C-alpha cells in the first residue's frame with residue numbers, strides 16, 4: 751500500500767486507520783468498481799502528494815474538505831499543535847545540551 755493512499759483514505763474516512771497499511775488495499779478495493787480502481791489509485795496518490803500531505807495537509811486547497819471527517823474533527827489543527835510541541839521539545843533538548851557542554 752502506498753503511504754499517500756493510506757493516509758488520504760483514513761483521513762477521508764474511507765478506511766479505519768487502525769486496520770493498517772497491509773489490510774487497507776483490500777478494504778479500498780471493496781469500495782471501488784474494478785474498472786475505476788486504477789484511476790482511484792492515481793487520484794489518491796495525487797491528493798496525498800499535492801494537498802493532503804504528511805505531516806500537515808493543506809485543507810484550504812482541498813476540493814473535498816466539506817466531505818472530510820478528519821478535517822471536521824479538527825485533525826489538522828491537532829496535528830499542527832502536536833508538531834509545534836515537538837519542535838519546542840527539540841529546541842529545549844538542544845538548549846539543555848548546549849548549556850551542558852558549556853558548563854562541563
Ligand code: SF4
Nearest residue numbers: 802807809812815818
Ligand atoms: S480536508 Fe484536509 S485532511 Fe481532509 S482530505 Fe482534504 S487535505 Fe486531507
